[in-house]
Amino acid sequence: MINGILAVWKPKGMTSHDVVFKLRKMLRMKKIGHTGTLDPEVDGVLVVCLGKGTRLVELLMDSPKVYFGEITLGTSTETEDAHGEVVDQKAVLQPVSNEKIDKAMSTFEGVIEQIPPMYSAVKVNGRRLYEYAREGLEVERPIRNTVIHSFERDGEPVYNQESGTQSWKFKVDCGKGTYVRTLTVDLGKKLGYPAHMSKLTRLQTSGFSDSESYTLEEIQTLIDNEEINDKVATIETALKHIPKIELDDELYDRVKNGQVLLKADFEQDFQEPMAFYYKDKIIALYRQHPEKELYIKPYKMFV
Template sequence: MDGIIPLWKEKGKTSHDCVIALRRICQIKKVGHTGTLDPEVEGVLPICINQATKIVPFLTDTKKTYLAEVTLGYSTETEDFTGKTISEKQVQELINDNNIKEILQKFVGTITQTVPLYSAVKVNGMKLYEYARNNIPVDRPSRQVKIDSIDFIEDSIREEAGLFRFSFEVTCSKGTYIRTLCVDIGEALGYPAHMSALVRTETGGFSQTESFTLAQIKEKQEENKLTDVLSPISRGIEHLPVYQVDSETASRVLNGQKLPRPNDIPLDKPFRVQHQGDLLAIYQKHPENEYEIKPVRVFK
């Protein structure tokens, strides 16, 4: 059994918990997830089975869509609702839909984010959250990410006890910290803020509507219908260009051989190699020979 299970990760579970559960349900050892979701976050988490684990890096490096809620009024050390409060300011002025929409649009495009202190990013061999837990000062790195779109969710405004909440949908590049985005949006509106809820609705081409919970997958397993929840490996790399080859070249591809550089495909990123619609491998330009391409992954 090879392929991708579009899992709907529920709150309270880590991504690793889901991998362990699916190993047990599918009775398969070779299982890998495609990007960590925090325990308090729910959403789409594609899980790769057997040979599909070869595409994990390529599926991870895709656009994501989230539904997020930002709360104005106080900020936290973790930038989400789980952390200790570090700054407060009651919201006593009128913030309307147009104010929010105007601010949100300022974040569309390439932006710079400071990596959250409570994250697994390493600085000098140590994870940032380890610095935080040990009260060790550290300069946090910055990174550029891309926001493709960000839209205010109509009728999502809630006001209570000096707090102001609203939701937005964002489509963004890999590596974007939504909790940091929430903090920055709050700052642009003039208030300390944090991310109070988050759902990932799409990643790697897989959406919420086609995802399955662990309970649903278990039910399919008991009915001997696990293939009903399995998508082909090719679904996870549809964002890569395609290079179609003939039968003779297909044999060379399956043997992991280098090939002459094709003229009809861009080589600025890896690409799929297919024969009569069947996925054979992922290739890239040869790092030392500009006239050749070489395999990155081969699917038997």
């Protein structure tokens, strides 16, 4: 069994589950999971955890994500992207200036509130929002906070007088749970027009970028040439951003058995989560004990 992390380039037209299903057949292993769904018509980096690496799914899902996309002013759709039915139109009679666009985009940086789109997997009263949407129903949705680290225009806008639309590329660095579709719709509202997300590509997630990802065809070639193990990132590599402690023999015995530990046993200040290593191999991740302030307890075990 392979244990580790593999960054896959998901093509348009496939679901994230399709990619995992294919990899299970290609690698002949069942224990595979991904760290964050991409919509079928969005391409980009899909980070996949293999074997013991699946224990990192929850942790890696929390990491920032970077997207490259396109917004189109003048029309909005029921799905907030280019694949839904048009629900509102307002012709852009004069191109919006770069200065106005950039100023509006900058107002979304920081902690913002979003209402999840009806075509999303968020659950309300035990049902997915897209299930209501497919029945033509609109329900009240919970407001969520998310973080936008940066939201910037990329290149010159393109104005189409014939269609009454204006489009431009953008790059966004955002936190977990951000709906980029909704971000473009809200930006359009700020500029006074209906809008939708006309294109989207994920460039980075879970600490892996597009330059580190492999297509399914490339992965098959690596498997055929028995080179796939060389391309799978180790669990240690995926945890490189987590504070670490190298254990001595005594503490190793206690940690591998999942014992609760006293924070005072360690010289360095405890940061959550903390990665414990023995001879440069990850043994466990520990977190603050929920009931005992002076203690820490296992969060994920790798032995």
